[in-house]
Amino acid sequence: MKYDILNVGMNKKEPPRLVYYDQDFVDVYEKSWIWLRDQFIKPEDDSVFNKPLLLHPETGTLTLEESLYASFFLVYSNNIYPAQNNLDFFYQKQEEDGAIRSCYDIKTGKPIFTPENPHGLGPALLPLVEFNLYHKIGSKKRLRDVVPALKRYLAWIDSVAKDANGLYRAPFTAGGMTNGPRTEASYPIDFNTQMAISFLYLSAIGDLLNDKETSFTYKKYYYSLKNRINNQMWSDETNFYHDLDANEKIIPVKTIAGFWPLLAEIPKESRSEILITKLQDEKQFYSPNPFPSVSMDEPTYTKYGEGYYGSVFPHLTYMVIKGLEKYSYYELAREVTIKHLYYILDTLHPDHKVKGLLWNAYLPTREGSARWEGPDSQLRAQHLAYACVSTIALMIENVVGLLISLPKKTVDWIVPTIELMGVESLSLKRNFISINVAKSNRGWEIRLESEKLYYFTVNIVGVKRKTLPIPSGKCSLLVDKI
Numbered sequence: 001m002k003y004d005i006l007n008v009g010m011n012k013k014e015p016p017r018l019v020y021y022d023q024d025f026v027d028v029y030e031k032s033w034i035w036l037r038d039q040f041i042k043p044e045d046d047s048v049f050n051k052p053l054l055l056h057p058e059t060g061t062l063t064l065e066e067s068l069y070a071s072f073f074l075v076y077s078n079n080i081y082p083a084q085n086n087l088d089f090f091y092q093k094q095e096e097d098g099a100i101r102s103c104y105d106i107k108t109g110k111p112i113f114t115p116e117n118p119h120g121l122g123p124a125l126l127p128l129v130e131f132n133l134y135h136k137i138g139s140k141k142r143l144r145d146v147v148p149a150l151k152r153y154l155a156w157i158d159s160v161a162k163d164a165n166g167l168y169r170a171p172f173t174a175g176g177m178t179n180g181p182r183t184e185a186s187y188p189i190d191f192n193t194q195m196a197i198s199f200l201y202l203s204a205i206g207d208l209l210n211d212k213e214t215s216f217t218y219k220k221y222y223y224s225l226k227n228r229i230n231n232q233m234w235s236d237e238t239n240f241y242h243d244l245d246a247n248e249k250i251i252p253v254k255t256i257a258g259f260w261p262l263l264a265e266i267p268k269e270s271r272s273e274i275l276i277t278k279l280q281d282e283k284q285f286y287s288p289n290p291f292p293s294v295s296m297d298e299p300t301y302t303k304y305g306e307g308y309y310g311s312v313f314p315h316l317t318y319m320v321i322k323g324l325e326k327y328s329y330y331e332l333a334r335e336v337t338i339k340h341l342y343y344i345l346d347t348l349h350p351d352h353k354v355k356g357l358l359w360n361a362y363l364p365t366r367e368g369s370a371r372w373e374g375p376d377s378q379l380r381a382q383h384l385a386y387a388c389v390s391t392i393a394l395m396i397e398n399v400v401g402l403l404i405s406l407p408k409k410t411v412d413w414i415v416p417t418i419e420l421m422g423v424e425s426l427s428l429k430r431n432f433i434s435i436n437v438a439k440s441n442r443g444w445e446i447r448l449e450s451e452k453l454y455y456f457t458v459n460i461v462g463v464k465r466k467t468l469p470i471p472s473g474k475c476s477l478l479v480d481k482i
Contacts, residue, residue, distance in 0.1 A: 015077050016426040018395060019436050021419055024345050025395065032384065032391040033077070035358070039384055040081045048109040049092065051085045054385060061112060063103045064090055064122035065176045066385035069315040071129050073392035075136035078427040083133060084142070087126070091149050097159070098152030100126075102174070114173075119160045121174035124194040126150055127201040134208065138406030138429040143205055147214065150202055157195065165248065166228045168192050172243065175260075176316075178378060180293060180308030181253045181300035185243035189233050190257035193241075196225045196264045208407075226266050234267075239274045241267075254284065254295035255308070256316050262323025272327045279320065280332070287364035289343035290336040291317050296364070303363065305370025307378065311361035312340070312370070314390040321398060330401075330461050331416040337390075337398040343367050344390060358387035396423060402435065404428065411435065412457040418444050418479060428454060433470075437479070444479040458482055 015033045018026050042052045054070050055062060067086035074083035090100050093109065101111035102122030113120050127150050134143050161168045168191055172182040175190030182188070199222035206214030233241050235250050241258040243251045259275065261267050267275060278284045284295045293308040293316065294301040305311030317340055324333040346367035348356040360383035361370035372379035380386075396402055400421050403412040406429035413435065415421075422436030434449040435456070448456065448470050457467040458479075466482050 013080075014425070015080060016396075017424040018400065019420065019422040019424065020395075020399065021421065024349075025341060025399065028341075028345060028348060028391050029395045032073075032358070032388045035382060036077075036081055036384055036388065039382075043106055045107060045109075048106065049089050051082075051088070053086050053089060053106075054081065055106060056380060056383060056385065058380065060106055061103050062086070062089060062106050064100065065102065068123060068125050068129050069318070069389050070385040071133060072318065073388045075133060076392060076396055076426070078425070079137070084137070087129065087133075090126075091146065094149055094153065098149075098154075098156030100153050100156075117171045117173055121157065121161060121170050121191070123174070123176045124154070124157060124191065124198045126153060127198045127205060131201045131204055134205075135405045135407065140208070140407070143209060147202075147205060147209070147211075150198075150205075151214075154195075154198055154202070161191075163187070165232075166224065167232065167244070167248075168195055175257060177255070177257060177293065177308045179306075179376065180255060181298070182243055182251070182255065182257075182308075184245050184251055186246040187233070187244035187248065188257065189229070189241050189243050190260045192225065192229055192233065193260035193264050193266065196222055196229065196266060197260075199225060200264060226264070229261060229266055230268075230271075234271065239271075240278070241275075253298055253300065254278070256285070256291055256293045256320065259285075259291075259320045259323055262326055263319055265326055269327075276324065276327065276329060276332070279324070279336075286336075287312070288339070288366070289362055289364050290340055291320055292364040303365050305361055305363055305372060307361070307370075307372045307376075310364055310370075311372070312343075312364050313361055313386060314340070314344070315386045318389045318394060321394065330414050334398050334401065334416055337394045341390060341394065341399070344387070357381040358391065359383060360386040402426075409452075409454040410457065411454060412459060413446075414459045414461065416461040418460065422447075424449075442478055445476050446479060447474070447476045449474045 018029045020026050040052050040054050043049050070086060071083040074081050094100050101120030103112040105112055111120050130146055161170045163169045167187045169186050170188060170191045172185040172188045175188050199218045203215050203218035203222060235242055238252055240254050241261050245251055280286050283297050285291045289312045292310045292312055294310050300309055302310045321333045321337060343362060359369040360380045363370050400423055401413055401415040402423060420438050424434040425432050431452040436447045438445060450470055450472055452472050454470050455467055456470045459465045464482060
């Protein structure tokens with residue numbers, strides 16, 4: 001490795017810059033940060049919450065689901081748009097019994113309930129989000145502060161939703177899918193798996209804090225629920241995970257909710273391979289714009305989307321891609337990421353003259369926003385809480401391929417294909433770094449710039465993997481010489 005130490009100068013007052021050979025990808029990434037300025041705003045009434053929040057200007061509400069998913073890209077803003085603000089709003093609203101509701105009126109700060117969801121249950125992903133936040137902002141103090149709230153929150157869910165069979169009886173909307181062919185579901189596969197994810201990551205947080213009791217207790221809860229999901233919610237006939245009805249019988253419709261177990265590391269290898277085969281099947285979930293919310297061979301699927309009857313939702317595609325990574329399908333994860341982003345780009349620039357928009361739901365088989373008609377429609381233009389999960393988080397994590405841990409001072413670069421790409425001025429816990437790969441007259445060269453020492457792992461999938469200490473200053477290394 002060649003070290004060429006030079007002075008470092010980086011812009012720390014803006015989000016990280018992206019380098020990629022397709023300028024359209026870079027443009028939508030940069031525009032996403034610009035658009036966020038208009039939606040990251042402070043509530044008018046300071047008594048409700050005194051920090052700026054990511055808010056959609058049309059809705060007048062703040063949902064737990066939007067805030068959870070938004071955190072996955074806001075963590076890359078170099079703290080210009082603090083990801084923790086939206087989350088702290090919900091902790092501030094936590095009730096004495098531990099309840100955190102799924103939706104609040106932003107003007108009054110009061111929870112909003114529906115007849116279908118009287119307890120206001122939302123996606124149970126706060127421990128996962130806090131674990132991810134820790135690795136991006138590096139605050140162990142925050143982890144210590146939120147653990148009591150997380151424990152009370154999960155205990156409250158147990159008190160209102162856990163059934164005698166060990167599974168969670170909840171409205172199918174609690175997992176985040178607000179319509180679709182799931183009306184008979186009493187035990188939703190997504191919500192039950194999200195609870196398993198919460199147990200898994202709260203246990204991991206216990207490990208980080210050297211809290212052995214928390215680690216052991218929630219790991220035990222995780223394995224207990226994992227076994228129930230595997231035993232009761234997997235169908236050997238369809239080779240898929242399904243919702244259960246009120247009589248604990250399989251509802252044999254295949255929806256994208258059935259892939260949540262990948263993220264929770266629930267299926268053993270043989271089952272994960274079967275599941276992932278469905279993600280590669282052009283008659284099931286491998287639509288031109290991956291992935292539809294209902295399998296394309298289901299009679300209820302519609303190519304027009306109509307909400308969760310077939311639309312492609314960026315935040316759900318993101319979670320499926322993260323599930324693929326759990327089983328080391330990095331090449332497939334990057335392939336579907338790029339396909340998905342091209343459809344977002346084609347919708348954003350429909351004829352390269354008319355200015356398009358970002359949407360929360362897309363068509364599965366061609367460019368354009370999904371159709372979602374009727375009074376219950378939740379189709380939203382410029383719904384950045386969902387769309388930017390693709391245009392920012394997927395761009396950094398799966399197009400460029402960077403996985404970052406601030407506490408460990410590590411950056412893993414996972415790339416199936418060497419091509420012009422990189423990131424500049426990315427915050428790494430009071431350290432700003434740049435990583436670019438480009439072709440020089442000496443071959444493919446990785447150029448690095450940093451203010452402080454960190455550890456860089458190059459993982460060229462199927463070729464080589466090596467960890468190197470990167471000093472302060474500038475340096476470069478040839479891919480062929482690693």
